[in-house]
Amino acid sequence: GNSVTQMEGPVTLSEEAFLTINCTYTATGYPSLFWYVQYPGEGLQLLLKATKADDKGSNKGFEATYRKETTSFHLEKGSVQVSDSAVYFCALTYNQAGTALIFGKGTTLSVSS
């Protein structure tokens, strides 16, 4: 079946450190891949997405590249800020109207000043 696996958290970093959160997926065909962010007490917000192999999604300094050969979509940021502290979810879905998202378990990021 389709699934998403994320690195276990929590991830604790100092401000301006480099961030990588690993995400790998198992899927048939060619899904679209997403990173969502959930700030404390809030719902999920789409952070970035990629819809085909080798696409790079980017937003707010975060980047992730759709790697079909390694079935990965790792999230990176060159210099994290305290305000980036949140839970990050990797997800996939298929390019078909109405298809639900399949989420990883989430990775908690805590950034200290």
Next chain:
Amino acid sequence: NAGVMQNPRHLVRRRGQEARLRCSPMKGHSHVYWYRQLPEEGLKFMVYLQKENIIDESGMPKERFSAEFPKEGPSILRIQQVVRGDSAAYFCASSRGTGKVNTEAFFGQGTRLTVV
């Protein structure tokens, strides 16, 4: 353009009571999804609805849970005879769902259900 609106934000129910969670999708969105987030877990898909139709309920527990999205008004997720294990955050998402790409799903802030 208001986002996805869920209410209540917090709901406390005693065991055996009914919980009713509401979700108003974004304007122009006709597809609604419900997800459940258990403590320390990711979001699990429950049900996908369009107006007056349940399209996919493969993630819904077989008993006590039901969902609807009437022609007028919000989508409702109903949990009858709640038990402590139903305590979770319930998120609603909506999308346009047109075209061949599952366009971006926008999430509400969730309803946090606590069963005491």
